[in-house]
Amino acid sequence: MALPEIISGRVWKLGDHVNTDLLHPPSHFSLERVKEGIVEGRLRLGSGVKEDSSDQGWIIVAGENFGCGSSRETSVRGLSAFGVKGVVAGSFARIFMRSLINIGIPVFETREIQKNVKDGDLIRIFLTEGWIEGPDSKQFSFSPLDPHLKKILEAGGLVSYLQCEKHEI
Amino acid sequence: MAKGITGKIIEKHADGRREGEYVSTRVDFILVHDPTFAILLPELKESGKEIWDKDKILVTVDHFSPPASIERANIVREVLSYAKEKKLPHLAVHQGICHQLMVEGPWLKPGTLALGADSHTVTGGALGCLATGLGSTDILYSLITGKTWLKSPEAVRIDLREKLPSYLMGKDVILDLLGRYGEGGFLYRAMEFYDMDEVIPMDDRFAICNMVVEGGAKNGLFWPDRVTENYLIERDGHLGRSANWVEGDFEYSSKIEVDLSKIKPKIALPHSPAQVIDVEEIRGETIDQVFIGSCTGGRLRDIELAARLLRGRKVSRDVTLLVTPASQKIYQKAIEKGYISAIIGAGGVVLNPSCGPCGGIDKGILGREEKCLSTSNRNFKGRMGDPSSKVFLSSPLTAAASALAGKIIDPREVM
Numbered sequence: 231m232a233l234p235e236i237i238s239g240r241v242w243k244l245g246d247h248v249n250t251d252l253l254h255p256p257s258h259f260s261l262e263r264v265k266e267g268i269v270e271g272r273l274r275l276g277s278g279v280k281e282d283s284s285d286q287g288w289i290i291v292a293g294e295n296f297g298c299g300s301s302r303e304t305s306v307r308g309l310s311a312f313g314v315k316g317v318v319a320g321s322f323a324r325i326f327m328r329s330l331i332n333i334g335i336p337v338f339e340t341r342e343i344q345k346n347v348k349d350g351d352l353i354r355i356f357l358t359e360g361w362i363e364g365p366d367s368k369q370f371s372f373s374p375l376d377p378h379l380k381k382i383l384e385a386g387g388l389v390s391y392l393q394c395e396k397h398e399i
Numbered sequence: 400m401a402k403g404i405t406g407k408i409i410e411k412h413a414d415g416r417r418e419g420e421y422v423s424t425r426v427d428f429i430l431v432h433d434p435t436f437a438i439l440l441p442e443l444k445e446s447g448k449e450i451w452d453k454d455k456i457l458v459t460v461d462h463f464s465p466p467a468s469i470e471r472a473n474i475v476r477e478v479l480s481y482a483k484e485k486k487l488p489h490l491a492v493h494q495g496i497c498h499q500l501m502v503e504g505p506w507l508k509p510g511t512l513a514l515g516a517d518s519h520t521v522t523g524g525a526l527g528c529l530a531t532g533l534g535s536t537d538i539l540y541s542l543i544t545g546k547t548w549l550k551s552p553e554a555v556r557i558d559l560r561e562k563l564p565s566y567l568m569g570k571d572v573i574l575d576l577l578g579r580y581g582e583g584g585f586l587y588r589a590m591e592f593y594d595m596d597e598v599i600p601m602d603d604r605f606a607i608c609n610m611v612v613e614g615g616a617k618n619g620l621f622w623p624d625r626v627t628e629n630y631l632i633e634r635d636g637h638l639g640r641s642a643n644w645v646e647g648d649f650e651y652s653s654k655i656e657v658d659l660s661k662i663k664p665k666i667a668l669p670h671s672p673a674q675v676i677d678v679e680e681i682r683g684e685t686i687d688q689v690f691i692g693s694c695t696g697g698r699l700r701d702i703e704l705a706a707r708l709l710r711g712r713k714v715s716r717d718v719t720l721l722v723t724p725a726s727q728k729i730y731q732k733a734i735e736k737g738y739i740s741a742i743i744g745a746g747g748v749v750l751n752p753s754c755g756p757c758g759g760i761d762k763g764i765l766g767r768e769e770k771c772l773s774t775s776n777r778n779f780k781g782r783m784g785d786p787s788s789k790v791f792l793s794s795p796l797t798a799a800a801s802a803l804a805g806k807i808i809d810p811r812e813v814m
Contacts, residue, residue, distance in 0.1 A: 300518055301517055
């Protein structure tokens, strides 16, 4: 079980329709320097959190259609290298959501928390219980994850899932 | 009843395994290109696994084509060395944009299930198949297993009536829909188009399907008709439908009617493909560059219509016109038909078939506060260059007319 019971981290807040070109500009495409693209993306997005690192790790809280645009996986790999441990959004662009799960970053769909958190807030996600604890211990529930996606996350990503699957067949 | 044609194609490819809402499906074809293939190569090699069916993979080098930096040259080198070592039969190096090469080859037919490591793989749906994009790790799984996990999407039926007026192109049609329904307006859905009068040229259908992902759709497709059949006969020498073609009743969650004769030339404003107005509403806006190319707007009909407007005229001295045919095949035809000579005669610059300026990769990069009118699919902030630059999206006709005027104009003014 690679999936923890609780994920905690500092909020990196983003709006609606944040596309992968903004998150990880295409001119920064690189196999070795994936994190640099995210650093540039944060600069362009004008994040309220100045530091590029958090001892707690990051949890993105985004609005609708998060991660639309290009399928370049450098964006989600960059987020992972940057220390993003989970992503909360009102809704996700499909390729981006699959790519997050495929590299083992859990996703949570809810529209309740966005107005109640700001950049840098410490929040905790209780995976089994199905809710997120905000800065004032306020609770926000999220939609349960599809069993297939959960299975991939529990395996630790799609590559590990494939190995488990091979044993099953 | 299946959810649209898309749901039926998924059903036909299902192998019987199901987890949650996802079904395991067989894949008929996979498209990869230099950067997205390079991302998965280390894991593919490490797995010790082979590609499940080499004949069903098209590997293209089209993004870094040819490479403009040492880092990119090394990425391309990795891709080529793997493709040659494994003797992959379908390798297209600097032959054009993957989404055009994919539909020029024999793989996609009505009923095919095709995946690509690029979001604009949806272009292929114009041939009546299910074509959709995925990230590199998903593609790695499919390359090894020949399968993928898919959810059957809700389908929207879009009936297109009347024929395209001379000033209107497929690009205007999809911009109109994106403008009306928004950037996430078709999230997770299948957009299924019916050309009720069977008159929309295939190149315009490719442009329409290419941009469904800008509305968040999983895929877009055209019900195969005479236009599709003629394309397939010309391409393959015969009409071969995929063994997976589907018939029957399809369930739609909603229906949209479009009267093509009523749409005016459209333009997307910076920085969203869904922020759309009529071109005449922004008439006179100055621009520094016009780009006619990409997997949306670099096909033969795009270049033909642009060249017809440009022939015998001169591009404004205030504007740089860049033209990139989507493939070598298109480039060659455009030379034979005199389009390239018309473009050069007007002062346009022709670049080699590749993705080039569209993703800010190389050539035609925008500087500080520069403005570009582009026939491509995305005008996100900073996509084509400096974060302060601005990109407008239009049809090739609007682009060519505006290149002549040195400012944005409606093509009807010069036709």
